[in-house]
Amino acid sequence: MHANIKIEKQIQSLLNTRIIIQRRFLDDEQLERYEQFNVLEEIFALDVRDTEIRDLSAHFAPMFWGGHPVHLSLYGKTGTGKTITMLYFLNMLQSICKKKKIEMRYIHLDLSTPKPCFRVLNDLACYLDATKRYKKGISLDELMGKIEEKLQGHKGYFIIFVDEVDHVRRDMDSFLKFLVKRLPQTVSLKLILVFTSNKLNWQENMDPRIKSFLKINELFFKPYNAHDLKQILSLRINKALNQQMIEQGVLEKIAAVSSKTHGDARKAVELLSKSALIAEREGTKVTLELVDRALDDIEKDKYVAMIKSSPRQLQAALYAIITRTTGTKPLYTGDAYDGYNAFCTKIKLRALTQRAFSDLVSELDMYGFIHARISSHGRYGRTKELTVNLPKEILDKLRHVILMEFDLDPVH
DNA sequence: TGTCCACAGGAAATACGGGGGT
């Protein structure tokens, strides 16, 4: 009896202190497209990305009196909402067109992971004809022919949204040549291309013949400012979190910090999410102080994520260095290399030359895992002094992670 | 002043792997 009540009480208190109610709304990847649009609908209603939307509208407006908008290129750093804004806009545009009986369709070619020209065109073909996926062995030319064939007889507007163009590997030229020169001439559609890139100079090494042919309009997405971020975050808080558990000023702080350092909405939401996670784990409210800790955590995760996604050789090098390094005595390249060699044999990994190892060291230095500075000891040689001054906490984590990567039991 | 240590780091050669053309 008493036990029952106790348990019930505990559960109740857990419910009360629960912070994350709908985790999905903290991570766009988990949302369905229509949910994303709904979120955006609300965000855009708050004047966020207003100028951009307005510019887009102006750009595409000629469609409604039978004109032909030129191609468009969107610039902006990651997390400024290029993709999502454009998708949202295209979606709107489509429904308006439907209402006005204007034929229009769009296709989103997602290049967030780099792909060769062939695969991109293949994707395009797939969108046009959901049944087929062309095997390799068929030539680029043939593939292009197929695409043209699929588009024959269609009328109206056709918008191809090429997301992250600069990720087209290898023969970007033939890809663009096809889209810009060949396709518009062989089909009766009014083709509009929309490109996205975070490199301002992606057109730089393009074939000048195509470049001169390509009539393009440019549009810039600025990083979010604190005000925008605040809107975005507060929307997420409403959807995903229990407001009771969030202290005054947390929202403002996250917005301020994020806008100051990157203006990246995704990272801002991540910070919010992390803060909530820590608070929930500890059964407290989300406080300002907690936000700082979440920042630290993210910082820490950066190192871990970085090393996790690095080549194994780099991991081994880092492991050797941070285990060999002791307190304040600096470590010299030769010793580090010995350690690395020893570790490699233990790990059954082919050890690289010292020359290559030296490059690994500079890389680690660049990423900020270690500090390396050359020092000369006169006739006792000239070498790099390696020091590590990351917090011990991070080092332990890194060691642990690397051992895991190598399938070794970190108990030791 | 010259020597010489223990590397740094550039250049060219080579190995490798996978996509693409045929």
Add this chain to the structure above:
DNA sequence: ACCCCCGTATTTCCTGTGGACA
């Protein structure tokens, strides 16, 4: 199915270097 080509990773070879030491 096969080969070629190309970009990347690594090796090989090499020249350079600051300063302690004689």
